[in-house]
Amino acid sequence: MSQRDEILGRIRSAIAPNGNDTERRKNLRTHLTSNGVIPKLPKSRAGIQTRFKERAIVADATVEFSKPEAVAKNISKYLRDHNLPAIIKTGDDQRLRKLLKGSDKLLEISRGISDGNDLVGVSHAMGGVAETGTLFMTSGKANPTTLNFLPETHIVVVNENDVEANYEDLLKKLRRKFGVGKMPRVLNMITGPSRSADIEQTLILGAHGPLRLHIIIVRN
Amino acid sequence: MVEITSPAFKANARSAMADEQLQKAMGHVRHNFIDKRATAAAGLDEFEDLRDSAVAIKNHVLEYLDLYLEKYEEKVIESGGHVHWAATAADARGQILDICRKAGAKTVTKGKSMISEEIALNDSLAANGIEPVETDLGEYIIQLRGEHPSHIIAPAVHVTMDQVREDFLKHHTHLPPDRPLDEPEQLLREARAILREKFLSADVGVTGANFLVAESGTSVIVTNEGNGDLTQTLPRIHIVIASIEKIVPTLEDMSQIVRVLARSATGQDMSVYTTLSTGPRREGDPDGPDEYHVVLLDNGRSSMIGTEFQDMLRCIRCGACMNHCPVYHAIGGHAYGWVYPGPMGAVLSPSLIGVDKAGHLPNASTFCGRCESVCPMHIPLPKMMRHWREREFEKHLSPATQRGSIRGWAWVAKRPLLYRTIASLSARFLWLLGGFNRRIKSLPLASGWTRHRDMPAPEGSTFMSQWREHQASLKGDL
Numbered sequence: 001m002s003q004r005d006e007i008l009g010r011i012r013s014a015i016a017p018n019g020n021d022t023e024r025r026k027n028l029r030t031h032l033t034s035n036g037v038i039p040k041l042p043k044s045r046a047g048i049q050t051r052f053k054e055r056a057i058v059a060d061a062t063v064e065f066s067k068p069e070a071v072a073k074n075i076s077k078y079l080r081d082h083n084l085p086a087i088i089k090t091g092d093d094q095r096l097r098k099l100l101k102g103s104d105k106l107l108e109i110s111r112g113i114s115d116g117n118d119l120v121g122v123s124h125a126m127g128g129v130a131e132t133g134t135l136f137m138t139s140g141k142a143n144p145t146t147l148n149f150l151p152e153t154h155i156v157v158v159n160e161n162d163v164e165a166n167y168e169d170l171l172k173k174l175r176r177k178f179g180v181g182k183m184p185r186v187l188n189m190i191t192g193p194s195r196s197a198d199i200e201q202t203l204i205l206g207a208h209g210p211l212r213l214h215i216i217i218v219r220n
Numbered sequence: 221m222v223e224i225t226s227p228a229f230k231a232n233a234r235s236a237m238a239d240e241q242l243q244k245a246m247g248h249v250r251h252n253f254i255d256k257r258a259t260a261a262a263g264l265d266e267f268e269d270l271r272d273s274a275v276a277i278k279n280h281v282l283e284y285l286d287l288y289l290e291k292y293e294e295k296v297i298e299s300g301g302h303v304h305w306a307a308t309a310a311d312a313r314g315q316i317l318d319i320c321r322k323a324g325a326k327t328v329t330k331g332k333s334m335i336s337e338e339i340a341l342n343d344s345l346a347a348n349g350i351e352p353v354e355t356d357l358g359e360y361i362i363q364l365r366g367e368h369p370s371h372i373i374a375p376a377v378h379v380t381m382d383q384v385r386e387d388f389l390k391h392h393t394h395l396p397p398d399r400p401l402d403e404p405e406q407l408l409r410e411a412r413a414i415l416r417e418k419f420l421s422a423d424v425g426v427t428g429a430n431f432l433v434a435e436s437g438t439s440v441i442v443t444n445e446g447n448g449d450l451t452q453t454l455p456r457i458h459i460v461i462a463s464i465e466k467i468v469p470t471l472e473d474m475s476q477i478v479r480v481l482a483r484s485a486t487g488q489d490m491s492v493y494t495t496l497s498t499g500p501r502r503e504g505d506p507d508g509p510d511e512y513h514v515v516l517l518d519n520g521r522s523s524m525i526g527t528e529f530q531d532m533l534r535c536i537r538c539g540a541c542m543n544h545c546p547v548y549h550a551i552g553g554h555a556y557g558w559v560y561p562g563p564m565g566a567v568l569s570p571s572l573i574g575v576d577k578a579g580h581l582p583n584a585s586t587f588c589g590r591c592e593s594v595c596p597m598h599i600p601l602p603k604m605m606r607h608w609r610e611r612e613f614e615k616h617l618s619p620a621t622q623r624g625s626i627r628g629w630a631w632v633a634k635r636p637l638l639y640r641t642i643a644s645l646s647a648r649f650l651w652l653l654g655g656f657n658r659r660i661k662s663l664p665l666a667s668g669w670t671r672h673r674d675m676p677a678p679e680g681s682t683f684m685s686q687w688r689e690h691q692a693s694l695k696g697d698l
């Protein structure tokens with residue numbers, strides 16, 4: 001007997017020795033039946049965005065609102081304020097391309113994955129969740145996963161319409177985009193910059209991932 | 221193999237209490253974790269409802285675990301990944317070794333995984349000429365020290381900063397010996413730089429999983445440092461090692477449990493990185509692993525289903541039970557003698573390695589009930605420890621003196637007059653022993669107890685006689 005059959009057999013004989021699997025299958029939970037308890041949040045767009053900002057700041061991120069045409073300028077200002085060179089690495093994201101178009105004088109932009117030598121990564125999030133100030137980032141050519149982790153400074157752009165109240169709201173959008181039962185290769189839910197408290201429980205920001213996380217919410 | 225020293229639990233505990241460094245380090249656990257969890261739980265109105273919801277999800281999963289595992293496997297394969305079923309620790313080690321050998325791997329980076337400790341993966345890789353590199357800061361520190369984790373979410377909680385500095389000076393010999401290393405931050409930066417190189421050159425990355433989502437064949441890791449993500453993104457091969465009870469049906473179910481996980485563990489509302497991985501690199505993907513493997517470990521868990529220990533399979537490894545345990549605070553994690561310490565270890569270890577080896581652990585409890593009250597999954601830990609004690613007793617595994625005295629006590633307790641006489645005699649005897657300051661410094665037959673603390677002397681009469689007097693005085697009042 002294969003180990004698979006051995007393990008499944010042991011489980012089955014313990015929980016449903018005479019069970020009818022076709023009947024049992026009808027009781028399985030699906031995304032339609034498993035919403036559970038959802039924390040209450042403000043209903044209005046503005047309320048949700050304010051909460052998102054608050055929670056992201058609690059998680060040690062910094063947040064600013066920006067008009068679309070000011071995004072490049074705000075990135076370059078952020079970098080200057082942190083004594084960083086105006087050199088950024090981004091993926092192939094079309095929204096970012098549009099927002100950064102014509103900013104050659106402000107920023108030196110290269111595109112692709114990070115090999116660990118980039119100081120600043122700029123990504124576009126799929127959305128943000130107000131509950132905990134969490135960003136949803138999906139993998140792929142538009143926003144390579146390595147940009148989320150290797151550069152010491154991570155700047156994330158998110159559209160105000162994609163800031164939602166709860167995780168479930170974005171999971172719905174995710175299913176609409178990728179299909180039921182399908183997922184991007186990686187979904188990173190990111191809440192603040194990386195940290196460790198492994199030495200005498202002293203919290204230090206900037207462990208293996210970014211030291212700084214700056215979020216730009218784009219107003220339409 | 222991780223050497224099992226659980227049978228020597230009493231001796232372990234004694235030396236732990238005499239260990240000054242350990243006692244200093246454990247001071248941090250007592251306050252930090254407890255306050256943070258309390259604040260986080262109080263900060264979310266729905267926290268208690270979410271606990272109930274999380275419990276219901278896991279109970280449901282355990283009722284249909286076979287079907288969910290099949291569904292999960294189907295989805296992993298559909299997304300281009302491979303599933304390996306491992307009945308025992310040795311099976312899992314063999315499967316991982318096979319994958320590494322086929323890839324010609326020389327180094328394997330590792331995210332934090334208790335399952336990898338359970339199957340003693342590092343020793344097996346090293347014995348076969350493959351270098352395992354722990355990348356979580358705490359895990360890295362204890363790997364340098366040749367130790368094992370003493371806490372399931374804070375593996376190096378028993379180590380002081382001075383010790384870390386000494387270890388770094390000893391091992392990082394390529395760096396100038398007079399570099400400044402007096403702040404936790406300097407130590408972290410140094411480890412980060414060294415591990416960066418390892419991440420970029422590793423052939424295989426091994427991570428654990430907090431959840432396996434059946435609806436999409438997704439594995440989920442929840443971390444703060446970002447090391448798990450680098451471990452699984454940079455090498456050519458990603459191996460997930462997870463036990464079978466990590467299954468949740470849907471992404472929404474995962475979200476329910478995630479909401480109580482970090483709050484119970486570190487007191488964060490959400491850990492920094494919750495990463496959902498589904499299969500290997502896809503067409504057009506510029507990064508990510510070429511191969512994605514999941515090793516599904518049973519190792520005794522399926523045999524817990526349908527027993528009085530089934531509830532333990534709800535555990536999400538948050539560590540709250542040990543953070544709130546007075547016994548854990550006093551002796552640290554290593555005294556428990558195997559991978560899982562604290563209350564959850566006292567219940568789980570006998571299931572996984574046998575009550576003959578870990579039978580002492582369920583006795584390491586004051587039955588204060590704090591573990592159960594903070595466990596987000598409402599696992600009745602004290603009750604299950606009592607079950608183990610009963611089993612240990614039934615199996616005649618407890619020492620003859622203990623069995624003899626319990627039997628003797630039972631004989632006396634069934635004879636009320638004799639019981640009362642003996643009880644009042646000993647109450648008076650202890651009252652005399654208490655002397656001037658009402659504390660008993662050493663007690664015949666109970667030196668294990670009085671070695672580390674005084675026992676308050678009793679009042680000189682028994683509860684029964686005081687009760688009688690009290691009742692009589694009430695009558696007098698009428």
Ligand code: SF4
Nearest residue numbers: 535536538539541595
């Ligand atoms: S037993 Fe409960 S409190 Fe302890 S680690 Fe498991 S889930 Fe957390």
